[in-house]
Amino acid sequence: MTSTGQPPVRIGVFGLLGSGNLGNDGSLEAVLGHLRTAHPEAVVDALCGGPDAVTARYGIPATRLHWYRGEYRTASRAGAVAGKGLGKLVDAFRTAAWVRRHDVVIVPGMGVLEATLPLRPWGFPYALFLLCASGRLVGTRVALVGVGADTIRNRSTRALVRWSARLAAYRSYRDDLSRDAMRAMGVDTGRDRVYPDLAFALPTAAASAPSDVPGLVCVGVMAFHGSDADRDRAEEIHRRYIDGVTAFVRALVEEGRPVRLLTGDDVDRAVVATILDAVGSPLVTAADAVSLADLMRETAAADAVVATRYHNLVCALKSGTPTLALSYAAKSDALMDRMGLGAYCHPAREVDAGRLLEQFRELEKRAAGLRRTLAERNRTATAQLADQWAELTAALFPTKTKTTSKTKTTSKSKTEHAGSRPRQEAP
Template sequence: MTSGPGTPVRVGVFGLLGSGNLGNDGSLEAVLGYLRAEHPDAVVDALCGGPEAVAARYRIPATRLHWYRGEYRTASRAGALAGKGLGKLVDAFRTAAWVRRHDVVIVPGMGVLEATLPLRPWGFPYALFLLCASGRLLRTRVALVGVGADAIADRPTRALVARSARLASYRSYRDGLSRDAMRAMGVDTSRDGVYPDLAFALPAPQASARPGPVCVGVMDFHGGNDDRARAEEIHRRYLDGTTRFVRALVDEGRTVRLLTGDACDAPVAAAILEAVDSPLVTAAQAGSLADLMRETAAAGTVVATRYHNLICALKVGTPTLALSYAAKSDALMERMGLGTYRHPAREIDAGRLMEQFRELEKHSAELRRTLTGRNLTVTRQLRCQFDDLTKALFPTADHAHTTREAP
């Protein structure tokens, strides 16, 4: 579909949006902010996981990503299996019909090219492939903007992800490791840019000048896609280690605020609250990245697992220690100058973690200055991302598409 002269550009946004993951929704919010500021005449709608939530929160029309509503539930009965199978066929036609109505489709951030968490190839990887294939067939530009990628061992998942990336009209990544991973999977990345995560473009509250609680970000962590056989063991070790750390903080009289980043994290926070059983420990009820930023801005220090919990804390300039579960967390901490402050989420040693935490607090003032400088750099780099996106997706007579790496 091509808009004629004077016709507003129709832009679609695509992904697991509105489904309870605050990081995904934060990436969407950043892209909508860009579109409303730089392309206010664009007509925007979404094909997404939670259309009701997206329509209510962002005031754009939204359509359900999957025809079959039980797509992400485990199917064991014949009826559910048949529903999923039929859904794959129906979704091929639904996706193509939706893509056809647009000039541009944007996949805003998210780890759409990775499998660092458990993932089935015929779930979201298949949906992404349908999107990118429909875009190529119908000549609609599909842009993967600031996305995450990682090496994928599972062959069907890897094939779908790599093919989707090749079919996209535009690609940029949230870190160099993501671009390297796609290159290793056979994708030509020579014109693909690397920029900070889109969530850094969101407005941030001012950090508190007074000592605040220790924010501990928890996650329903069961390892990655290749850890399915050990998933429950990994989860038990993660929960036990995190609980021991929180209890040690409480034993020292510290106030602890538990943070989540996805609806599935709530049982983990509840388990820690029950196990520690102290009025010094409370859990935040965050409904957006803005809420998480306010929590981390009020904190004295943050120790967190989920990737976008880390982003929120780093964005507001609060000294942060990562319970790292994937290379993307390591890359983020290095980018922001806190690469020393990492601890493996799979092997939490509460004693060693407490030592690292004390070291973090010891250098708190210095780290706050470091984060102030790094955030200024990140802001400049994201301006480059959005300029590059405009040149690629909204071309005019004097715009040539020249992708560059963020300075």
């Protein structure tokens, strides 16, 4: 029981968390930080991709997202195909049982409503649909908080994503692009709000120490193979990306610039190894970041950053370092524009090392002014996310909202109290 005599709120967090993607885990960390501050009495657990990692790192109980352990491996044998099929049925019951135990389930950030990277409809989109449908069925409020979305071509994936969004009790997005995409896919977004990415709510991590060598450049790389629509030429896109980034890094090294390679997911490590081997210079080193805080410390120590993964960009921009985006999706362009660096985007599908060097030199010429711009935009993002947390509390924790209201006013009428009630659930 809480101090008010009420049972504690039971909150679940859901997603591909603890699976090696630093951006996803950073969004979880931001939400947990808010819950521990604003709702310390809440009981929190997770249904996620990497339950052992989530429990070890964040100290909350966690359950595996999929019953079938080989869910994200290609099924070529009959046994694997049967296992996946059975897993879909078992997961429907597992998910509903897990959702039923909670008052609220939060999906923290992440690009859960997009397919900007290769994605099968019966993987995570199906899992998200099960979550939102279960919430509506058993009366548990499901909140998609600060999520990313994009227009999806695959009909099955689009249908699952659209119904997931419709069934959620609360939705907010990390950019206008995401809200517009959901509206275009048939979701009523009239009550949905846009806020900065949840990672902007994390504490700003300063550089642990000044760089030993002046002129350090951080280059964030990615195991990039194009979008979900590029499966037929994925290897060609991947090779072109690696060749372009390698040529850019080699050009920096030839100028005597130290380069620090960054990743954002475990799958990126092979790209780092390829570039290190191809350039073969002691000026090129690899960071071993295991969190967004680590990435922020790395980018804060650099003179400039060139990065591909979305949350590599977030970390660099939040640290206030002039940044150039190797943009693989419209969400990267939208983020850079929001932070005042919209002119510094380069297509990840067609990396032209010569043109990239020209953009990089222009970025460095304007570095002082860009740092001032980033400082201002970061202050704005912090204030906007404070509004996000307040809206989330009003929407998902009405009991606490009413209790707070009664404490502050002792004689207001019922009509006055009604004005502070949370908004109705979205359709």
